[in-house]
Amino acid sequence: MKPTSIQIIEKLKQAGYQAYWAGGCVRDMLMGHEPKDFDIATSAKPEEIEDLLDYTKPVGKEFGVILVIEGGHAFEVATFRSDSGYSDGRRPDAVFFSNPEADALRRDFTINGMFYDPIADKIFDYVGGEKDIEAKLINFIGDPHERILEDHLRILRAVRFKNQFNFQYNPDTYNALKKHAKLASKVSMERIFSELNKMIEGPNPAQAIEDLSELKILEEIIPELEKLRGVPQPLQYHHEGDVWDHSLKALAECDKHAPRNVKWACLMHDIGKPDTFDLEERIRFYGHAEKGAEIAGEILRRLKFPKKDRLKVQWLITHHMMMEQLIEMNPGRARAWFLKEEFLQLMQVFEADAKGIIPVDLSLYDKILARYRKLMAQMPHMPKPLVTGKDVMKMLGMKPGKEVGEIVGKAFHQQLDGKIKTRTKALAFIQKFNKKK
Ligand code: ATP
Ligand code: MG
Numbered sequence: 001m002k003p004t005s006i007q008i009i010e011k012l013k014q015a016g017y018q019a020y021w022a023g024g025c026v027r028d029m030l031m032g033h034e035p036k037d038f039d040i041a042t043s044a045k046p047e048e049i050e051d052l053l054d055y056t057k058p059v060g061k062e063f064g065v066i067l068v069i070e071g072g073h074a075f076e077v078a079t080f081r082s083d084s085g086y087s088d089g090r091r092p093d094a095v096f097f098s099n100p101e102a103d104a105l106r107r108d109f110t111i112n113g114m115f116y117d118p119i120a121d122k123i124f125d126y127v128g129g130e131k132d133i134e135a136k137l138i139n140f141i142g143d144p145h146e147r148i149l150e151d152h153l154r155i156l157r158a159v160r161f162k163n164q165f166n167f168q169y170n171p172d173t174y175n176a177l178k179k180h181a182k183l184a185s186k187v188s189m190e191r192i193f194s195e196l197n198k199m200i201e202g203p204n205p206a207q208a209i210e211d212l213s214e215l216k217i218l219e220e221i222i223p224e225l226e227k228l229r230g231v232p233q234p235l236q237y238h239h240e241g242d243v244w245d246h247s248l249k250a251l252a253e254c255d256k257h258a259p260r261n262v263k264w265a266c267l268m269h270d271i272g273k274p275d276t277f278d279l280e281e282r283i284r285f286y287g288h289a290e291k292g293a294e295i296a297g298e299i300l301r302r303l304k305f306p307k308k309d310r311l312k313v314q315w316l317i318t319h320h321m322m323m324e325q326l327i328e329m330n331p332g333r334a335r336a337w338f339l340k341e342e343f344l345q346l347m348q349v350f351e352a353d354a355k356g357i358i359p360v361d362l363s364l365y366d367k368i369l370a371r372y373r374k375l376m377a378q379m380p381h382m383p384k385p386l387v388t389g390k391d392v393m394k395m396l397g398m399k400p401g402k403e404v405g406e407i408v409g410k411a412f413h414q415q416l417d418g419k420i421k422t423r424t425k426a427l428a429f430i431q432k433f434n435k436k437k
Contacts, residue, residue: 004071005038017044020115040077086150101126110139136167144176152183156195163208181216193303206252227274234283240358250356258348265316266352268296293318332417339382386426
């Protein structure tokens, strides 16, 4: 991808235009990270880019952005531009083509505002980006207040980049973020969703949520999480603090390679606790898993999470309290759980939940892991049922219905339990349900 992007730059330069790597890829390169994609900024106008390069797509021609497809990759090639007027708090009212310096000034943060000429090996830094990378600072280009009022998404982008790179906020940037936090609620759910996911999937998800809360942004976008603050847990088991502290610690402890759904489940696994708090002989939260799944469902629906993922997160939350049951249930039922496609994700939630508690006690988790390994070694895949509904109906002279399904289920259970190993034995088991006898 990198050599191809250099070839595109070469072509543009040979035709007499200026052309550079721009934005995120320059930042990543200077920080020693491999860029995800290579965006190119050039003095060539959209039509000139289209004329010069073979395969192009006018994805944002009105903004001067042309997608160039080369060597199996797509590159955004954009004409140097300035934006003017952001009356909707989101998109410029008009853009006009300009020069590299003006193009740098329309970008959000200094670290995202540099250009690099890969052929001459020369950096063009009009905004002090290099200095801020060195100091590890997130710093708006220009006046932070104006930049946030132009495009409110930048509030979330600031938190995302800060946590993606383990930076700090420049004080002016920090104060402006806090001052305008309310504007985050005006950002479209799709854009919020995308930024939140990048925070959750990034290297510091719990710190990112802490930042959102500290900056008063979280109460605008997921107020349900703020309700976890101050909800006490039984002190004899939880020294880490309240439900908020525990939830963030669980998220921080979640396996960093775990899929996004697991991380969301870790963050929200106890979100039902504020509504189910009860004081009997000690603090209890009856039904908090089910309640939590319901609240998480509302949040994720609002964030426009894909339904399939939302249901998975809800499933993980609903079942996050079943560790003890999994130890106690008979091998057949335990096997049915272990063989579920999502079971290992549930294990990741169990583990994060246990590690989110101080003092950490992994003994129950380790017991389940041992039982999982033992039962899976004996029967690594979901076996094919030895008997089917057809067998049941034929043998017992029954009509299709719930009862048939129940008998098939019982037989399958025996099979998972290891008590029935052959079809003959399974058929004999069914025969026991023959009422005529
Ligand atoms: P990532 O690695 O996450 O893609 P990136 O810096 O490439 O980071 P993009 O969202 O791909 O971020 O945007 C590319 C560049 O466009 C940014 O580096 C920045 O210069 C500019 N940019 C993107 N979004 C905005 C915005 N909302 N306001 C101002 N400039 C922006
Ligand atoms: Mg990018």
